[in-house]
Amino acid sequence: MSIRNVLFFDYPRAYLDDQEDLLRIFKNVGKRGAFIMQQDLLDFEVTLAKYTGSKYAIGVANATDGLEFSWMALGLRSGDEVICCSHTMLATAAAIKTAGGVPVPVELDDDGLLDPAAVEAAINPRTVGIMPTQLNGRTCKMDKIMAIAEKNHFFVVEDAAQALGSRYKGQHAGTFGDVAAISFFPAKVLGCLGDGGGVITNDYGVFDKIYQLHDHGRDVEGEVKSWGRNSRLDNLQAAILNHRIATYDQIILRRRAIAAMYQQQLGDMEELKLPPAPDADPDHFDIYQNYELQADRRDELKNFLAKNNIGTLIQWGGKAVHQWKHLGFLVRLPKVEHFFERCIMFPMNIFIDDADINYVCEKVREFYRK
Ligand SMILES: Cc1ncc(COP(=O)(O)O)c(C=O)c1O
Numbered sequence: 001m002s003i004r005n006v007l008f009f010d011y012p013r014a015y016l017d018d019q020e021d022l023l024r025i026f027k028n029v030g031k032r033g034a035f036i037m038q039q040d041l042l043d044f045e046v047t048l049a050k051y052t053g054s055k056y057a058i059g060v061a062n063a064t065d066g067l068e069f070s071w072m073a074l075g076l077r078s079g080d081e082v083i084c085c086s087h088t089m090l091a092t093a094a095a096i097k098t099a100g101g102v103p104v105p106v107e108l109d110d111d112g113l114l115d116p117a118a119v120e121a122a123i124n125p126r127t128v129g130i131m132p133t134q135l136n137g138r139t140c141k142m143d144k145i146m147a148i149a150e151k152n153h154f155f156v157v158e159d160a161a162q163a164l165g166s167r168y169k170g171q172h173a174g175t176f177g178d179v180a181a182i183s184f185f186p187a188k189v190l191g192c193l194g195d196g197g198g199v200i201t202n203d204y205g206v207f208d209k210i211y212q213l214h215d216h217g218r219d220v221e222g223e224v225k226s227w228g229r230n231s232r233l234d235n236l237q238a239a240i241l242n243h244r245i246a247t248y249d250q251i252i253l254r255r256r257a258i259a260a261m262y263q264q265q266l267g268d269m270e271e272l273k274l275p276p277a278p279d280a281d282p283d284h285f286d287i288y289q290n291y292e293l294q295a296d297r298r299d300e301l302k303n304f305l306a307k308n309n310i311g312t313l314i315q316w317g318g319k320a321v322h323q324w325k326h327l328g329f330l331v332r333l334p335k336v337e338h339f340f341e342r343c344i345m346f347p348m349n350i351f352i353d354d355a356d357i358n359y360v361c362e363k364v365r366e367f368y369r370k
Pocket of ligand 1: 088091196
């Protein structure tokens with residue numbers, strides 16, 4: 001098999017493959033001078049709400065702000081504890097912290113997502129909320145998490161940064177709890193050409209507060225009702241997202257096909273624990289934001305693949321949230337820590353073709369044959 005070059009993610013192609021349409025959009029937006037809070041943004045907010053089955057959507061500057069605003073809008077107070085998974089991006093826990101609360105990271109389940117049993121075990125009188133991350137494009141078992149939340153009258157903010165299009169039992173990620181945020185970072189399945197985010201909710205009160213927070217305290221009518229910041233999604237980015245969301249479902253199907261190929265070619269390997277296959281459980285519809293697996297001799301495998309021009313990624317600097325020593329967490333989470341010794345992400349994006357996947361799988365098999 002000849003040598004190929006399979007990048008983990010090809011950032012220039014996020015522009016180059018779409019160049020003609022993007023230039024048309026730049027010209028169109030530029031000619032109108034439609035830079036801030038214009039029709040493209042309003043259109044995108046309507047589309048996003050409709051796509052996710054939410055009543056309200058707000059374009060924000062990035063998902064991190066959206067998550068922080070969510071907790072602020074729910075009235076998080078100093079010392080309030082929120083339970084989240086330690087296998088998530090720091091932004092999840094940071095949003096709780098910067099909104100004034102205390103993030104309480106806990107263990108993952110067999111899917112690598114927030115474990116409902118660990119949530120129950122972490123509840124104490126200071127707990128006010130749960131923050132599941134719909135990680136890698138897979139939605140947590142939200143019926144279990146919502147049952148815990150309802151029983152204890154907890155708020156739920158979903159970190160759906162990686163989960164636009166993901167569903168659990170037919171319901172869209174981000175619509176189970178009080179509010180959720182989605183990211184449009186360029187490497188996301190729906191990515192723009194810079195930072196971008198969206199908040200979705202069915203609660204008008206939450207929508208109204210987040211709207212004010214993201215636009216200098218102004219409500220939808222322009223009346224200043226509170227102190228706010230500037231965290232608006234650029235109109236140009238919204239125009240790009242309007243263009244890209246039109247073919248989004250096809251992109252998800254391609255990613256699911258890639259996951260099925262990995263499963264078919266590597267599913268029998270004892271050295272690997274692959275993520276659930278697309279058809280493994282009818283309750284889950286995964287969009288494969290990432291293809292994250294666990295591997296024996298993970299670091300050696302990564303080096304071997306790199307020598308064969310295959311890009312892989314160990315997410316978030318190779319550490320779970322609670323493992324960053326300057327952040328002051330004292331907890332030990334053996335399952336998460338074991339996971340972070342073994343986890344690796346294989347290429348998963350629309351720039352790779354079937355021959356690339358075959359090459360990756362062949363090289364993985366070759367490594368373990370040695
Ligand atoms: C799970 C998770 N949460 C939050 C974020 C933050 O999103 P953003 O970069 O749009 O602030 C990301 C982005 O990578 C993410 O993957």
